[in-house]
Amino acid sequence: MTGAVTRSGGDRPWIRIGLVWAGVSGCVAVAAGAYATHGVGDVQGAAWMTTASGYQLWHALALLGVVLAAGRRPGWPDRLLGLAGVCFGLGSLLFCGALYTLALIGAGPLTALAPVGGTLLMLGWLAVAASALAPSRR
Numbered sequence: 267m268t269g270a271v272t273r274s275g276g277d278r279p280w281i282r283i284g285l286v287w288a289g290v291s292g293c294v295a296v297a298a299g300a301y302a303t304h305g306v307g308d309v310q311g312a313a314w315m316t317t318a319s320g321y322q323l324w325h326a327l328a329l330l331g332v333v334l335a336a337g338r339r340p341g342w343p344d345r346l347l348g349l350a351g352v353c354f355g356l357g358s359l360l361f362c363g364a365l366y367t368l369a370l371i372g373a374g375p376l377t378a379l380a381p382v383g384g385t386l387l388m389l390g391w392l393a394v395a396a397s398a399l400a401p402s403r404r
Contacts, residue, residue: 284333284351288326291358295323298366311369318365325358325387332394341403350393357386 302315332351336344361383367376 278337280348280351281333281336284329284336284355287355288330288333291322291329291355292326295319295326295362298322298362302369306369314365314369318362318369321365321387322358322362325354325390328390328394329354329358339397339400339402342400343397343402346393346397346400350390350397353386353390353393357383357388357390359383361387 296319298315299319302312302319306312306315329351332347332354336347336351338344360379364377364380364383367374368380
């Protein structure tokens, strides 16, 4: 049973955190998409909600993939996957959160964080690519 605990991330808590974040983020994305379709009154607000929920759902899946791939190539590849996971999680929170805020409340200080979140999402994808190119420690 010890092997199963280690394999599931018992010795690396960020794996468990990543799985929880991916699951909650995916759930929020589906709920936000449904609300965009059935609950938002204005067309522009619905469009922002739809865009945000789509990005959030795709990046929840990307985070899940990063977490599942973690630990397969020790050293820099694994570190880069960890960085990608952080970028996906924070980027999704900032980018999608800014769009949700814009749709539901209107423009404000939080909506200015969308470019930071979008940049983090792009950096996450670059970290995934770099992890494939980085030499692993054997």
